[in-house]
Amino acid sequence: MSMKEQYGQQKDSYHSKIMAKSIAIFVVCVILTLICLVPIYILIVNSTHAHMDLAQNPSRFFFGKSLGANIKTLMNDLPADAGKAAKRVAQQYSSAFSLGRGYLNSLIIAGFSTLLTVFFSAMTAYGLTVYDFKLSGAAYTFIIGVMMIPVQVSSAGFVRFMYSLHLINSFIPLIVPAIAAPAVIFFMVSYMKSSFPLEIVEASRIDGCGEFRTFITIAIPMMKPAIAVQAIFAFVSNWNNYYTQNMILKNADYATVPIMVSKVLAFDKNIDNGVNYLCITLSIIPIVVVYFILSKFIIAGVALGGVKE
Amino acid sequence: MASAAQRRIKSISYAKYGYMFIAPFFLVYCFFQIWPLIYTFILSFKGNQANNAAFVGMENYSTILFGKGSSAGAAATHAEFAKALGNTFILWFGNFIPQILLSLLLAVWFTDAKVKLPGKGFFKIVMYMPNIITAASVAALYVNLFGDSKNYFINATLLNMHLVSEPIKFVTDPVNSKIMVMFIQTWLWFGNTMIMLMSGIMGISPSLFEAADIDGANSTQQFFKITLPLLQPIMVYTLVTSMIGGLQMFDLPYLFHNGANFSKELETVAVYIYYNFNKGTVEQASYGYAGAASIIIFAITAVLGSITFYMNRDKDAIAKKKQRKKAEKQMKAKMKQGGLTI
Numbered sequence: 001m002s003m004k005e006q007y008g009q010q011k012d013s014y015h016s017k018i019m020a021k022s023i024a025i026f027v028v029c030v031i032l033t034l035i036c037l038v039p040i041y042i043l044i045v046n047s048t049h050a051h052m053d054l055a056q057n058p059s060r061f062f063f064g065k066s067l068g069a070n071i072k073t074l075m076n077d078l079p080a081d082a083g084k085a086a087k088r089v090a091q092q093y094s095s096a097f098s099l100g101r102g103y104l105n106s107l108i109i110a111g112f113s114t115l116l117t118v119f120f121s122a123m124t125a126y127g128l129t130v131y132d133f134k135l136s137g138a139a140y141t142f143i144i145g146v147m148m149i150p151v152q153v154s155s156a157g158f159v160r161f162m163y164s165l166h167l168i169n170s171f172i173p174l175i176v177p178a179i180a181a182p183a184v185i186f187f188m189v190s191y192m193k194s195s196f197p198l199e200i201v202e203a204s205r206i207d208g209c210g211e212f213r214t215f216i217t218i219a220i221p222m223m224k225p226a227i228a229v230q231a232i233f234a235f236v237s238n239w240n241n242y243y244t245q246n247m248i249l250k251n252a253d254y255a256t257v258p259i260m261v262s263k264v265l266a267f268d269k270n271i272d273n274g275v276n277y278l279c280i281t282l283s284i285i286p287i288v289v290v291y292f293i294l295s296k297f298i299i300a301g302v303a304l305g306g307v308k309e
Numbered sequence: 310m311a312s313a314a315q316r317r318i319k320s321i322s323y324a325k326y327g328y329m330f331i332a333p334f335f336l337v338y339c340f341f342q343i344w345p346l347i348y349t350f351i352l353s354f355k356g357n358q359a360n361n362a363a364f365v366g367m368e369n370y371s372t373i374l375f376g377k378g379s380s381a382g383a384a385a386t387h388a389e390f391a392k393a394l395g396n397t398f399i400l401w402f403g404n405f406i407p408q409i410l411l412s413l414l415l416a417v418w419f420t421d422a423k424v425k426l427p428g429k430g431f432f433k434i435v436m437y438m439p440n441i442i443t444a445a446s447v448a449a450l451y452v453n454l455f456g457d458s459k460n461y462f463i464n465a466t467l468l469n470m471h472l473v474s475e476p477i478k479f480v481t482d483p484v485n486s487k488i489m490v491m492f493i494q495t496w497l498w499f500g501n502t503m504i505m506l507m508s509g510i511m512g513i514s515p516s517l518f519e520a521a522d523i524d525g526a527n528s529t530q531q532f533f534k535i536t537l538p539l540l541q542p543i544m545v546y547t548l549v550t551s552m553i554g555g556l557q558m559f560d561l562p563y564l565f566h567n568g569a570n571f572s573k574e575l576e577t578v579a580v581y582i583y584y585n586f587n588k589g590t591v592e593q594a595s596y597g598y599a600g601a602a603s604i605i606i607f608a609i610t611a612v613l614g615s616i617t618f619y620m621n622r623d624k625d626a627i628a629k630k631k632q633r634k635k636a637e638k639q640m641k642a643k644m645k646q647g648g649l650t651i
């Protein structure tokens with residue numbers, strides 16, 4: 001066997017090995033993708049079927065025609081000749097899962113919390129990196145130290161304290177604490193250390209710019225990438241926060257999306273499976289759509305390692 | 310590098326702004342986090358329900374940890390807490406092991422330069438997706454797909470395909486429901502862990518892999534001799550954050566149930582705490598037990614947290630600080646010798 005033939009063969013077998021490996025990996029990835037997407041697909045499909053159809057055969061893989069009817073049930077907008085049972089179902093679902101109010105509540109909480117989190121975290125990070133003061137090291141150590149304390153640990157005292165301040169059924173205990181977000185500060189400090197030149201602060205001082213104005217007009221625009229990533233994560237985690245919201249918001253008028261879902265889940269009579277699925281779909285869709293629009297930023301943000309709830 | 314004198318001038322004139330910038334954080338943090346934490350600590354020494362104003366010392370701790378106490382249901386309370394602690398550990402372990410193995414495998418595959426994988430970006434995006442969905446909705450989704458009777462999707466499909474003869478109790482069976490929660494947790498988190506590990510692997514210098522390639526190491530050898538040892542810090546970080554996250558596991562175990570009440574078979578410590586401070590009215594809940602359980606969790610978290618803190622500390626900054634102190638000392642010594650004035 002000549003040398004050329006021998007090496008040629010090895011090269012071929014090397015290539016075929018890599019091809020085989022690539023194909024195997026591709027297949028595994030496709031399976032995992034299906035595991036991630038199929039539950040969502042089935043959920044959406046099922047929300048387009050009527051309860052009667054689902055009772056007949058719950059194993060549905062294709063879209064049905066009852067989406068409109070399910071939405072009408074959920075909005076308690078039944079035709080006048082609807083039966084008593086149907087009216088009871090519609091009444092139950094529409095009172096637990098109120099589309100407009102629930103989304104508005106979630107949006108208010110998540111929106112304001114996000115604004116407060118990113119603004120005050122940027123401000124704290126700026127204070128810690130730009131100024132050299134006696135307690136700055138201690139303050140930063142404290143922030144890293146408390147970063148990992150779980151909410152559950154202080155929640156018993158938190159509820160009791162909020163109760164004594166008459167802040168149960170109020171958005172304040174859900175929004176104002178967002179000012180203090182140690183993990184976000186940690187992320188922003190590391191971002192500033194790597195990509196915020198302190199000379200710019202000196203320069204603006206020489207130009208007579210006040211300290212706070214320097215922060216607002218120079219630092220914030222320069223920190224935009226970090227702020228954007230953290231804003232996305234803060235919004236998602238506040239939107240999804242069932243634990244604290246359920247603890248504070250006892251009144252149905254203040255229910256947020258996760259609370260409404262948990263209420264629908266707790267029904268034990270007058271259940272309409274189609275509407276059940278519709279409620280869950282409605283709670284998932286907005287966040288999934290926003291995710292796919294912003295996915296590039298989100299993946300990059302996770303890769304930076306700043307976020308793990 | 311600014312001289313010591315320059316630094317001193319800067320600190321004299323601008324230090325107060327530093328305090329002003331960090332003040333809001335500390336005020337809010339103390340009000341909404343530190344005080345509730347101290348208050349929880351105080352509550353853990355007080356009685357439960359109607360007896361909640363009385364000081365009972367360590368009784369709550371001895372009740373939930375050892376079942377000793379004067380209250381009627383001391384033994385039952387201890388049994389419940391012990392079970393919750395056990396469940397927390399089982400559920401955490403059962404989701405962490407498959408999750409880290411799967412994530413590690415995927416991360417290695419995705420960062421392997423030799424593998425030609427079309428649609429890598431798409432796979433990453435889809436695999437991360439479950440992580441951003443509201444956990445409450447995820448629980449509701451799985452309860453509605455995996456319901457116990459033949460009226461739910463999975464059981465109906467399995468029956469239609471004649472794979473099973475009886476519907477499987479995915480939600481109420483003690484073992485099945487735990488496996489379901491482990492599966493869902495893995496489903497939620499593997500994408501996140503994968504991306505974290507990927508960024509860790511991409512931080513490893515590619516020349517190491519090239520050198521190993523030339524020396525004839527196959528990919529298994531490369532994984533165990535290069536990737537895994539160099540990934541150790543990020544693995545420890547993942548492990549500890551996952552353990553702390555596991556201690557907080559609430560939404561899924563609490564909501565994965567049929568009907569109005571949570572499943573006792575899935576009760577974690579977080580559920581235990583929540584359940585106790587929601588018993589009865591807001592004034593008369595079992596704050597004592599909830600507080601004691603919280604403080605125990607806090608102690609565990611503090612130990613775990615200090616491990617990561619120790620492993621992740623900024624070595625450069627510590628070295629710099631030491632240098633600075635040394636320089637300052639020298640400066641002072643020189644000044645004492647006289648002749649040097651600033």
